[in-house]
Amino acid sequence: MRPVQIGIIGAGRIGRLHAENLVRTAGVNVRAVSDLYPDAAREWASSIGIPKVLSDYREVVADPELEAVLICSPTDTHVDVITAAARAGKAIFCEKPVSFDFNRTKQAIAAAEQAGVPLQIGFNRRFDPNFRRVKEWVEAGKIGKVHSVKITSRDPSPPSPEYVRSSGGMFVDMTIHDFDMARYLSGSEITEVYAAGGVLIDPAIGEMGDIDTAMISLKFANGAFGMIDNSRKASYGYDQRVEVFGMDGCITADNDYPSNAQLFDDKGVHREKPKYFFLERYSASYVQEMREFMAAVRGGGTVPVSGYDGLQAELAAYAARLSLKEGRPVKLQEISAMEGELAG
Structure with missing residues (x-):
């Protein structure tokens, strides 16, 4: 079987993670990576067997041998890269969010659909x-x-003010994952968001115009309710738990721990802290994510997380932002009808 030919755009932390997973995946060949700072990426790329490091993503997209591209560059580049890759006929994987303007996200989705x-x-x-x-x-x-x-x-620790400045804000950067999980686990669309939040951890985050702590209530189209509890600092590690409650029972998923060993003694019950960082906590999910994208590329099948899914999570994030600003519940229908005033 001929290997799937892949190009990666962006050699930052997440781009390198995907590249390192892919070079260990059977039936995949990472042909090239592009980055605005190619010299800094060359030694790393060479060490894992990637032959080309380029400075311009358009050179990657233009490679006729490539079947797919991974977009791991800064968010403000995503729409342009998606559009170029779609026109070149490449299958596309893009990190979240698609953009900081949901109307531009719609344009990117349309470009992929048209192609x-x-x-x-x-x-x-x-x-x-x-x-x-x-x-x-x-x-x-x-x-x-x-x-x-x-x-x-x-999160185990708050981001730097520099990161916050360009992140799009807590709801777009962090909670967007939780909005997607809420849709995924409930099997229904979010229809309304009511967000409360503030700066309880790092005043510098507030100076950047963002928050570090939030409680968000949701309504779903199927009549169910949701609650998201966010904090930028859990001193004991990366706290990631879910619960789904229904008519006939309840399902929960707890944190991941380095081991499930526990010590019982006269002082209490002791165990290790949860895994500390997202790269460690979700290492297996990143691998599986790439496997399923590769399967879609090979077989021409439906991807497991679509552009539509990305758009719905963005709309919920913007609804949360408006809710926090105005102190009221906001319907997603209201956000979708806007023309980008909430972007940025």
Whole structure:
């Protein structure tokens, strides 16, 4: 079987992670990577067997041998790269969010649809084996009709002010994963968002115009309710838990730990802290995410996370932003009708 020929655009942390996973995947050949700072990427690329490092993504997209591209560059470049890759007939994987303006996201989705190429969005948490099992049990009717979804998502430490400045804000950068998980686990669309939040951890984040702590309530089209609990700092590690409650029962998924060993003594019950960082916590899901994208490229099948999924999570993020600003519940229909005023 001829290997799938892949190009990667962006050699930052997430681009390197995907590249390192792909070079260990049978039936895949990473032909080239592009980055605005190619000299800094050459030694790394050479060490894992990537032959070309380029400075211009257009050179990657123009390679007639490439079948697919991974877009791991800064968010403000995504739409242009998606459009160019779609016109070149490449299958596309793009990290989240697609853009900082949901109307531009719609344009990117349209470009992929018009070209007839697959577009997968990087919501890697769907591929976590524990969260996937929750989804499978919900779909199998193990708890009957879903009544509520609760998501706890807390980072181990806050980002730098420099990162916050260009991140799009907490709802677009961090909570967007949770909006996608809420849709995924509930099996329904989010129709309304009501967000409360503030700066309880790092005043510098507030100076950047962002928040570091939030509680977000959701309504779904199927009548269920949701709650997302976000914090930029959990001193004990990366806190990632979900619960789906229904008519006939409840399904939960706990944190991942380095081991499941526990010590019982006269002082209490002791165990290790949860895995500390997202690259460690979701290492298996990143691998599976790429496997399923490769399967879609090879077989011409449907991608597991579509451009539509990316758009719906963005709309929920913008609804949360407006809700926080105006102190009221905001319907996603209201956001979708806007012409980009909330972007940026």
